[in-house]
Amino acid sequence: MTNPVVQKVNPMLTEERAKASFPVEELTYILDGGKFNTEKRREIEELVTKDPNFEHPPIQFMTREQQYSLAVKKALLVQQRLKELDMLDDPYASYFFRRIAMPREVSPIGLHWVMFVPTLMGQCSDEQRERWLQRALNYEIIGTYAQTEMGHGTFLRGIETTATYDPSSQQFVLHSPTTTSIKWWPGGLGKTCNYAVVVAQLHTQGRCHGVHMFLVQLRDESTHRSLPGVVCGDIGPKMGYHTIDNGFLQLNSVRIPRENMLMRNAEVQPDGTYIRRVSNEKLTYGTMVFVRSLIVSDAARGISEAATIAVRYACVRRQGEPSSPGAPEPRLLDYPVHQYRLLTCVANCYGLWFASEVLRDLYFTVQPDVLEGRTERLPETHALSAGLKAVGSNRGAACVEECRRCCGGFGFSEASGLPKIYNDINPACTYEGENTVMLLQTGRHLLKCVERARRGEQLAPSDAYIRSRPTPQPKLAGGPLTADLLLGWLRWRSLSMLLEVSGRFNSFIEQRQAWADAFQAVSRRLTRCAEAHCILYVGQAFLDSAKAAENPKICGVLTSLCRLFLLNEVVSGAGDVQLSRSDLARCQDAIDSLLTELRPNAVALVEAFDLPDRMLCSVIGRYDGQVYEAMLQWARQSPLNATDVHESYELYTRQFLAGRSLAKL
Numbered sequence: 001m002t003n004p005v006v007q008k009v010n011p012m013l014t015e016e017r018a019k020a021s022f023p024v025e026e027l028t029y030i031l032d033g034g035k036f037n038t039e040k041r042r043e044i045e046e047l048v049t050k051d052p053n054f055e056h057p058p059i060q061f062m063t064r065e066q067q068y069s070l071a072v073k074k075a076l077l078v079q080q081r082l083k084e085l086d087m088l089d090d091p092y093a094s095y096f097f098r099r100i101a102m103p104r105e106v107s108p109i110g111l112h113w114v115m116f117v118p119t120l121m122g123q124c125s126d127e128q129r130e131r132w133l134q135r136a137l138n139y140e141i142i143g144t145y146a147q148t149e150m151g152h153g154t155f156l157r158g159i160e161t162t163a164t165y166d167p168s169s170q171q172f173v174l175h176s177p178t179t180t181s182i183k184w185w186p187g188g189l190g191k192t193c194n195y196a197v198v199v200a201q202l203h204t205q206g207r208c209h210g211v212h213m214f215l216v217q218l219r220d221e222s223t224h225r226s227l228p229g230v231v232c233g234d235i236g237p238k239m240g241y242h243t244i245d246n247g248f249l250q251l252n253s254v255r256i257p258r259e260n261m262l263m264r265n266a267e268v269q270p271d272g273t274y275i276r277r278v279s280n281e282k283l284t285y286g287t288m289v290f291v292r293s294l295i296v297s298d299a300a301r302g303i304s305e306a307a308t309i310a311v312r313y314a315c316v317r318r319q320g321e322p323s324s325p326g327a328p329e330p331r332l333l334d335y336p337v338h339q340y341r342l343l344t345c346v347a348n349c350y351g352l353w354f355a356s357e358v359l360r361d362l363y364f365t366v367q368p369d370v371l372e373g374r375t376e377r378l379p380e381t382h383a384l385s386a387g388l389k390a391v392g393s394n395r396g397a398a399c400v401e402e403c404r405r406c407c408g409g410f411g412f413s414e415a416s417g418l419p420k421i422y423n424d425i426n427p428a429c430t431y432e433g434e435n436t437v438m439l440l441q442t443g444r445h446l447l448k449c450v451e452r453a454r455r456g457e458q459l460a461p462s463d464a465y466i467r468s469r470p471t472p473q474p475k476l477a478g479g480p481l482t483a484d485l486l487l488g489w490l491r492w493r494s495l496s497m498l499l500e501v502s503g504r505f506n507s508f509i510e511q512r513q514a515w516a517d518a519f520q521a522v523s524r525r526l527t528r529c530a531e532a533h534c535i536l537y538v539g540q541a542f543l544d545s546a547k548a549a550e551n552p553k554i555c556g557v558l559t560s561l562c563r564l565f566l567l568n569e570v571v572s573g574a575g576d577v578q579l580s581r582s583d584l585a586r587c588q589d590a591i592d593s594l595l596t597e598l599r600p601n602a603v604a605l606v607e608a609f610d611l612p613d614r615m616l617c618s619v620i621g622r623y624d625g626q627v628y629e630a631m632l633q634w635a636r637q638s639p640l641n642a643t644d645v646h647e648s649y650e651l652y653t654r655q656f657l658a659g660r661s662l663a664k665l
């Protein structure tokens with residue numbers, strides 16, 4: 001892809017940039033986690049931008065095979081460059097290198113570093129780590145995470161692949177006994193990877209011990225041919241993710257050494273004796289907790305890209321009745337309803353951005369304990385990563401779609417970059433746990449928290465507001481609608497909803513319903529409770545970050561944006577609890593005032609994300625705002641325009657116009 005040549009900047013954008021009330025660069029440092037990171041990121045961006053090896057025509061004009069091939073080349077080239085630059089051990093640097101080098105190509109080896117390596121880190125015994133981790137980190141082997149099967153994705157315990165231990169050879173026999181047991185979906189499994197962590201039901205000494213993980217070699221390390229008993233391939237085109245070979249895998253009695261079972265938490269001894277080292281069997285699901293926490297920040301990044309495009313476009317696109325004769329047509333951003341659509345997306349983006357940082361810190365605080373088998377904070381971490389993954393990707397997809405629609409017809413063109421951002425974020429609602437299922441996990445945890453509160457037990461920090469009795473509703477009438485007050489109201493809303501659902505649940509239990517049936521009976525309501533709980537977490541993280549900003553101007557603009565986020569939640573969640581008409585009207589008025597207040601900072605707020613044109617890949621979101629010329633240039637690249645008369649004319653249209661039958665052709 002070629003970076004668009006920066007032309008003379010559209011004066012309408014220059015004008016909007018001049019309106020910023022705060023130092024944009026300083027906000028960028030905050031978002032990056034410090035000036036040092038910003039500088040490092042920019043250095044990396046420059047390195048990649050200068051490297052002609054990463055340049056190519058837009059992938060949207062390529063076939064799927066071409067896209068896949070290009071993505072493999074670029075992904076491997078990235079690894080080579082990272083090694084040459086000695087950046088492999090720096091996760092921040094290598095992450096940004098990958099992003100800027102492959103901004104719109106989901107990597108065919110992405111699963112290797114997002115799931116395969118983390119699984120080896122979390123599930124291997126120390127000795128197994130020695131054996132495999134370094135090879136994986138050096139990319140001597142390329143792996144994926146093969147859990148989902150045709151028949152089972154959500155219900156993990158229903159997985160059918162078997163790993164049966166044979167003590168005579170001290171091997172496991174990996175087998176797909178049915179069509180529905182064929183692994184389906186794993187990224188890079190089809191063509192790219194030569195190893196996989198395979199999730200299978202462990203059988204030994206005549207007993208099944210549930211799902212465990214096994215390292216399975218799929219392809220020969222020198223020829224890349226699939227090994228005997230291994231049948232694998234690509235699952236075909238999808239709604240997006242064209243550059244990645246999500247694959248299928250059928251295992252026909254494939255034998256692997258006993259030592260290839262990942263044995264950090266459980267072990268099968270040479271004679272077949274099964275030993276569980278830690279009691280919590282859900283530790284096997286640890287990689288998913290990690291990736292779910294990453295998805296929240298990925299969703300925020302997706303919105304940041306879409307919002308940058310849509311806000312810039314809204315500054316340069318004029319359409320509508322001029323306010324007076326001879327005046328120019330209004331810009332899209334002059335319409336209050338357009339401001340509302342875009343600024344609420346920006347507010348969601350900042351909220352999720354800050355919440356993802358808090359969640360990642362929590363994960364990395366808790367993880368060392370978990371690795372040592374101390375799992376006290378695991379339920380909170382699981383509930384938050386599951387719920388925030390769902391809320392983050394739901395919001396991410398919704399906001400990107402809103403930004404796309406805000407760009408009218410151009411938003412539907414691949415030239416805008418928006419369809420691709422949407423298609424990259426949308427599958428996150430499904431993978432790593434379908435969102436409704438994830439909200440139910442959070443809801444289940446919250447129900448248990450109410451029970452613990454009733455017993456007077458201490459709750460984890462993010463659950464500490466949960467009581468067994470209702471609290472009075474904070475008054476929204478009277479004083480100013482501060483962020484603290486609004487957050488207090490959302491806390492009350494979350495607790496009220498939860499107590500209501502918990503009351504219903506208990507009444508079903510008192511009527512002697514089974515726990516699982518009572519759970520199903522409240523499940524619809526429980527997903528709303530989980531969302532309310534997660535939104536509270538996002539709001540708290542947002543407000544804490546706003547308050548922590550040292551520059552008062554940044555603190556001011558972030559607090560206003562946070563208030564917009566919170567007010568929008570109060571208004572849209574008013575139906576879940578009792579909110580008086582007058583309180584609702586006050587909140588609506590406050591939203592209108594905030595839109596007027598924030599509008600001059602709209603461009604500054606998105607440009608603080610500091611996304612170069614190379615990253616946005618958008619004709620209408622360019623830094624220079626020269627949209628129309630660039631759009632024409634883009635269309636000229638369409639392969640359909642290679643000749644004036646397309647071959648289909650000679651083949652079909654000419655025959656049709658001459659009245660000849662097309663059926664024989």
Ligand SMILES: CCCCCCCC/C=C\CCCCCCCCCCCCC/C=C/C(=O)SCCNC(=O)CCNC(=O)[C@H](O)C(C)(C)COP(=O)(O)OP(=O)(O)OC[C@H]1O[C@@H](n2cnc3c(N)ncnc32)[C@H](O)[C@@H]1OP(=O)(O)O
Pocket residue numbers: 091092095113114145147148153154155156157187282283285286288289291294295297298378379382430431432433434437441444445448
């Ligand atoms: C890399 C370094 C980064 C460094 C950072 C540098 C800075 C850079 C900045 C940002 C980085 C961003 C990076 C961006 C990249 C992110 C992009 C991500 C792209 C990833 C591509 C992913 C591709 C997709 C992969 C997959 O989809 S893999 C397959 C995933 N599958 C699922 O998720 C299945 C969903 N199902 C389940 O999880 C479970 O089956 C279940 C629904 C939870 C139910 O399980 P079951 O066993 O039936 O449960 P029960 O027996 O009923 O027990 C419930 C019980 O267990 C507890 N539980 C459940 N899960 C967990 C868990 N995971 N952990 C702990 N506990 C768990 C649950 O709470 C219950 O507990 P109680 O009984 O006590 O109530």
Ligand SMILES: Cc1cc2nc3c(=O)[nH]c(=O)nc-3n(C[C@H](O)[C@H](O)[C@H](O)COP(=O)(O)OP(=O)(O)OC[C@H]3O[C@@H](n4cnc5c(N)ncnc54)[C@H](O)[C@@H]3O)c2cc1C
Pocket residue numbers: 111145146147148151152153154155184185186187241246427430431432433434435436437440
């Ligand atoms: C792009 C992409 C990449 C993927 N990559 C990988 C990978 O690398 N490795 C891997 O192992 N897997 C991967 N997956 C698979 C993914 O994890 C599963 O698709 C996902 O977990 C959902 O499982 P499922 O497809 O079986 O859906 P189902 O479980 O069949 O869900 C269908 C619908 O039923 C609902 N539902 C299911 N169970 C319940 C319930 N108990 N209560 C209420 N509603 C329910 C769900 O909410 C959903 O709407 C990937 C998927 C995609 C789309």
